[in-house]
Amino acid sequence: MATPDLLFNLRNLFYLGAYQSAINNSDVPGLDADAAAERDVIVFRSYIALGSYQLVISEIDSSAATSLQAVKLLALYLTGDKEGAISSLKEWLSDSAIGSNPVLRLIAGIIFMHEQDYNEALKHTHTGGTLDLHALNVQIFLKMHRSDYADKQLKIMQQTDEDHTLTQLANAWLDIAVGGSKIREAYLIFQDFAEKYPMTGMVLNGKAVCCMHMGSFEEAETLLLEALNKDAKDPETLANLIVCNLHLGKPSSRYFSQLKLSHPDHVLVKTTTSAEGNFERALQAVA
Numbered sequence: 001m002a003t004p005d006l007l008f009n010l011r012n013l014f015y016l017g018a019y020q021s022a023i024n025n026s027d028v029p030g031l032d033a034d035a036a037a038e039r040d041v042i043v044f045r046s047y048i049a050l051g052s053y054q055l056v057i058s059e060i061d062s063s064a065a066t067s068l069q070a071v072k073l074l075a076l077y078l079t080g081d082k083e084g085a086i087s088s089l090k091e092w093l094s095d096s097a098i099g100s101n102p103v104l105r106l107i108a109g110i111i112f113m114h115e116q117d118y119n120e121a122l123k124h125t126h127t128g129g130t131l132d133l134h135a136l137n138v139q140i141f142l143k144m145h146r147s148d149y150a151d152k153q154l155k156i157m158q159q160t161d162e163d164h165t166l167t168q169l170a171n172a173w174l175d176i177a178v179g180g181s182k183i184r185e186a187y188l189i190f191q192d193f194a195e196k197y198p199m200t201g202m203v204l205n206g207k208a209v210c211c212m213h214m215g216s217f218e219e220a221e222t223l224l225l226e227a228l229n230k231d232a233k234d235p236e237t238l239a240n241l242i243v244c245n246l247h248l249g250k251p252s253s254r255y256f257s258q259l260k261l262s263h264p265d266h267v268l269v270k271t272t273t274s275a276e277g278n279f280e281r282a283l284q285a286v287a
Helices: 007-013 018-026 035-051 053-059 066-079 084-094 101-113 118-125 131-145 147-161 165-178 182-196 200-214 217-230 234-247 253-262 267-286
Strands: none
Touching: 007 018, 007 035, 007 165, 007 182, 018 035, 018 118, 035 053, 035 066, 066 084, 066 131, 084 101, 101 118, 101 131, 118 131, 131 147, 131 165, 147 165, 165 182, 165 200, 182 200, 200 217, 200 234, 217 234, 253 267
C-alpha cells in the first residue's frame, strides 16, 4: 500500500502561487523529520514570495538545516545583500558535505538566474534530481532562448510524473515559448488548474498571456484585472496589463507608474526607461 503524500496539497498551493494559503495550511499532522523540513522550506519560500524577507531572516537561525539556511540566503539576496549572499552560496556549494543538497542547488539556480548568469546557474542545477530542479532548468533554458534544451528537461519530468503540477506548469511555459498551435494547449493547462485548485494570480496571468497570443485581448484584460484584485503590486500582472492595454488602445501609464514604483528593476521598466533615454538623446542631437 502506497504511503500517502501528506504534503501534496501544500506543494500545489505553493507551485500555483497561493502563497498565503500555503502558509495558512502548513500545520500538517503526522510528518516525519524529512517531510517537516520540506514543509518548512515551502512555508519560508512562500513568505519570500510575499516579500516578507526579514521574517525569514529573523526566524531561520544558524542551527537550522542546510535547506533552510539556503532559503535564508535567498531572502538575504532579495533584501539587497547580493554580494554577501552570493559569497556564502559559493562557499557552501564548494563544501563536499553540503554542496550537493538539492535545495541549496535550487536556491543557487534561482539566485544566479536573477543575476542573469545562466551558465553559472546551470552548473548547479543541470544534473537535476528533483522535479523542482528540472522545472527551474526549463525556466533557465527558456530565458536562454533554448526551447530545444527546455524540451529535453520537460521530457525527463514527464517520464518521472507526467501529471505532477510542476510538469504541467513546465509544459505550459514551453508551449507559450514555442507559440503557434501550442498556445491553445498551454491555455487548457491553465484552465485545468483553474477548475481543480483555488484561482491564483499566477494561473490568471497564464491564461491571460495565452489569450493575448491568440489575439483575445478583451478576455486577457478581464483576467488580468481579476489578478490585480488579488495583488495590486504583482509585477507580472502590471507588466501584462501594460502590454494588453497597448494592444487595446487604452492608456497604460498608471500601470507603468505602479510597476516602476514597486518593482524598479523589472525588465519592462529597465527596457522602457532605456528606450526613453535613447529617444531623449536623439531629440537633443537633432535639436
